[in-house]
Amino acid sequence: MALDTTKIEKLVRELLIEIGEDPEREGLIKTPQRVAAALSFLTSGTRSDPARVINDAIFTQKTNSMVIVKNIEVYSLCEHHMLPFFGRCHIGYIPRDKVFGLSKLARLVDLYARRLQIQERLTEQISQVVMESINAQGVGVMIEARHLCMMMRGVEKQNSEMITSSVIGTFRDSVATREEFLALIGTRGS
Numbered sequence: 214m215a216l217d218t219t220k221i222e223k224l225v226r227e228l229l230i231e232i233g234e235d236p237e238r239e240g241l242i243k244t245p246q247r248v249a250a251a252l253s254f255l256t257s258g259t260r261s262d263p264a265r266v267i268n269d270a271i272f273t274q275k276t277n278s279m280v281i282v283k284n285i286e287v288y289s290l291c292e293h294h295m296l297p298f299f300g301r302c303h304i305g306y307i308p309r310d311k312v313f314g315l316s317k318l319a320r321l322v323d324l325y326a327r328r329l330q331i332q333e334r335l336t337e338q339i340s341q342v343v344m345e346s347i348n349a350q351g352v353g354v355m356i357e358a359r360h361l362c363m364m365m366r367g368v369e370k371q372n373s374e375m376i377t378s379s380v381i382g383t384f385r386d387s388v389a390t391r392e393e394f395l396a397l398i399g400t401r402g403s
């Protein structure tokens with residue numbers, strides 16, 4: 214589904230006027246176009262189907278070993294302020310008989326991050342989609358992120374980081390599995 218960028222450009226121009234700007238001044242002439250293009254990209258996950266990303270990237274592999282992909286960069290927009298939050302995502306899973314192609318987990322993170330989000334939901338959506346698409350035995354996802362809506366405004370806490378985690382299947386049921394996950398990603402994920 215394509216966005217009506219002409220409509221968005223018009224709205225951004227009105228927004229500029231409302232905040233006291235002159236949309237005709239040199240630096241702002243093309244701003245509505247640029248904002249529309251940026252918004253279209255940054256919300257593209259809203260209009261994308263995860264099944265199409267996943268489809269060609271699942272491979273049959275009998276293994277019970279934990280797979281970890283850590284430090285996946287996350288850039289998203291908080292739905293309360295439409296300001297960025299960004300950080301790192303760590304994913305662990307124990308397959309049953311299927312595994313993901315390596316780059317696909319990162320693409321899934323992008324797909325869900327390019328929506329208006331809250332960090333908690335983003336974390337859960339990633340764990341759910343990993344669990345469901347390969348029928349994993351268990352999944353753990355942790356996201357560490359900084360929110361510009363907190364850093365630039367409001368409480369103005371520049372160094373606080375929000376950490377969210379979602380554990381399902383064996384990652385929830387087994388303390389040993391959960392501890393293995395946390396040890397492998399490291400408490401600070403680095």
Ligand SMILES: [Zn+2]
Pocket residue numbers: 291292293294295296360362363
């Ligand atoms: Zn916010």
